[in-house]
Amino acid sequence: MIKRQIVIVGGGFSGTALAIQLLRQNNDQVAITLIEPRDDLGEGVAYSTQDPAHRINVPAARMQLSEHEQGDFDRWYRQQPAFSADPASLCQDGAVYPQRRQFAKYLRAQLRHALQGSSVSFQHIHDYARDYRDGYLYTERGAHYPVDQLVLAISHPAPVIPSVFEGVSADANVVTDPWQPHALTSIDKDACIAIIGTGLTMSDVVASLRRQGHRGRIHAISRRGQLPRSNLSGPSYPEYRLSPLSPSPRTVREWLKYVRQNVVIAAQQQLPWQVVVDDVRRQGQAIWQQFDLAEQRRFLRHLRPWWDVHRYRIAPQVARVLADCLASSQLQIHAARLRAVYRVADQFALTLDLRRGGTKKLLVDNIVLTTGPAHQQLIASQPLLTSLQAQQLITPDPLGLGIAVNAQSQAITPAGEVNTRLFVVGPAARGRFGELMGLPQVADHAQSVAMQLVNRSYQPISERCPHDVQ
Ligand SMILES: Cc1cc2nc3c(=O)[nH]c(=O)nc-3n(C[C@H](O)[C@H](O)[C@H](O)COP(=O)(O)OP(=O)(O)OC[C@H]3O[C@@H](n4cnc5c(N)ncnc54)[C@H](O)[C@@H]3O)c2cc1C
Structure with missing residues (x-):
């Protein structure tokens, strides 16, 4: 049987999570080739650090591969020797913040598990993708691989020197x-x-x-x-839901006012501002997609620095x-x-x-x-992406956050056409979807892209975000 060749470029969190989700689909008409030069999958920029001082920045209970696996990383970690070897990972409120490399180990355990239960063929090629032409992906070591569907799972380019x-x-x-x-x-x-x-x-x-x-x-x-x-580390608080408002806020300015009002309401209930921001984050993709481009630009220009320091704790x-x-x-x-x-x-x-x-x-x-990844330079940062752009197969999103995609996370060409064979998974697609940097949003996105790759009737990612966020 001729199998559909799905080639994933990048084996950080996004590419590895996508591979796991595809393996779990167990569609034996599919073959997965994952191109990643690093020895170990699941690391990427975030989880490759070996420094024990680098910890995940949300409690382990919030990092999982899908919403049905809530708490799975937390449970896994507490059974590892690394947990008893690192008592500092446990906070007063019972939450754990493991060293970041532990999350990559968890992902690899999930990948092994998915491989055992799947009849899908899978290979990790330790190489660097350099070019894509006429249905073949070419690598630095001179190999080439046939491609039916290409997925770009590349998010964080090296920092640019000011x-x-x-x-x-x-x-x-x-x-x-x-x-x-x-x-x-x-x-x-x-x-x-x-x-x-x-x-x-x-x-x-x-x-x-x-x-x-x-x-x-x-x-x-x-x-x-x-x-x-900082994240909360004292008593645990109930989940907070933004108080209903009709009509719901539409502009960035209205949202700011609404969030501030909710911080006051939460404080009256003895709840800290963090629980309010957490609910805004949960609704982040829906909120983002109801803004038009001008409002999205307004957010990036005026609010993003403030949002970032409160949201990325x-x-x-x-x-x-x-x-x-x-x-x-x-x-x-x-x-x-x-x-x-x-x-x-x-x-x-x-x-x-x-x-x-x-x-x-x-x-x-x-x-x-420490100016962070140069996301605005993502396409210019490497030969594969510049070649795809030169061939008019991809283009930056209008906000300069990554690569332009449609609701299915398929690449949009400079002429505005959809490239149905080329997908983007992970934060590089966040210009379209909004809140798509931390887990669990990236995990959810990877799961959605996996479903679209194997099952074309799957509901597009954006349509799963209700238009009315209330
Ligand atoms: C430092 C840092 C810490 C973070 N900590 C947390 C956290 O604690 N909690 C949380 O929820 N979120 C965290 N995040 C956010 C989140 O986890 C990331 O958004 C996520 O890791 C995105 O990974 P990625 O696989 O899309 O991209 P990347 O990490 O950029 O991985 C891309 C991979 O692609 C490979 N690659 C690139 N180009 C090519 C090519 N041409 N050919 C082959 N391979 C290629 C690279 O080698 C790399 O391994 C963190 C992000 C960063 C940057």
Whole structure:
């Protein structure tokens, strides 16, 4: 029997979750080829870190492969030797925040399990996809694979070096990609460090430095100087549902007002703001898709920085490290724009334009860039995607968040046509779907794409989001 060849490019969380869902479908007319250069599947940028200071940023009970498996990672983790070896993963409220690599291990256990019960053929090719032409995918090692349906599961390109660093980026004391293994280990414990960015990656870097016994001063710099907020770690709270409102809010401004009102209502019930944001997040895809492009742009321009720090929270363990460093003044946060960076003898001089006015000079020994993945540069970041764009098979989404797709997560061409053989899975499709970065939304998306790949009558992802979110 000739099998339908499904080729998945990228074996991070999205590609691996998709493969697991396809295997579970057990459609023996399908053959899966997963191209991923890393030895281990399920890692990608987020879960490949071996640093024990890097923890998942939501409780394990919220990370699963589908909504029917609620709590499965949590149950799995508590049975692993890693749990007893890492008592710090357990919080006062009973929630666990394992080290991130544990989630990749869990995914691989799920993949093994899916393989055992499936008659679908599956191969992991340890290679890098470079090109796609006339129904074949070509790899760096010179192999080629026939493709009936191609799935792009590539989300996080390496960070782009801001132009202000052009003169110093090759310097050994400038870390341009802190996700590289051992990127921080050569930094002297007493060095004064400037971290560019104050988000999740900065939190990872500070946690790593503290684990290494860093004693020197750390300056973290970003335009607004906003830190990611902490997840709750005290008593557990009931799930909060946004209070009904008729008619439901339509614009970004109306939503902001409505969410603020709900924070007040929740506070009257002795509930923290986090439970309100959690419900907004649950409805995130529906809310996003009811906005037109102008409203989506408005959100990105005005609200996104605030949404990000409240929505992408950090594990209580990491929040404690940041709080300790701030309390001891080892860590200082600067709300500022970086105007200039240059070498002064064996140090770097940084000129900051402070948000509140005035300038400030800093002298530091090392610089670490934590500006995060360059999602706007996703297509330009690698040959496969640039080739697909040159062949008019894919195009960036109009918001610059990733790749343009339709409601089935099929790629849209620059001419606006749908490419029914080319799918995008994971955060690269979030311009269309909205909230599609953390789990469980990415897991749900992978499951939906799997269903569409094997079963064309499956209801499109977006149609599963009710138009009226109330
Ligand atoms: C640092 C970090 C921490 C996070 N922590 C959490 C968390 O704790 N909880 C949570 O809910 N969410 C978290 N997230 C978000 C979430 O889990 C990610 O959105 C998810 O991991 C997306 O993975 P991905 O597989 O789509 O992309 P990626 O992680 O980017 O993986 C893509 C994979 O594709 C491979 N690849 C790229 N190009 C090619 C090519 N041409 N050929 C072959 N292979 C290729 C790469 O090697 C890589 O393995 C985190 C995200 C990041 C970046």
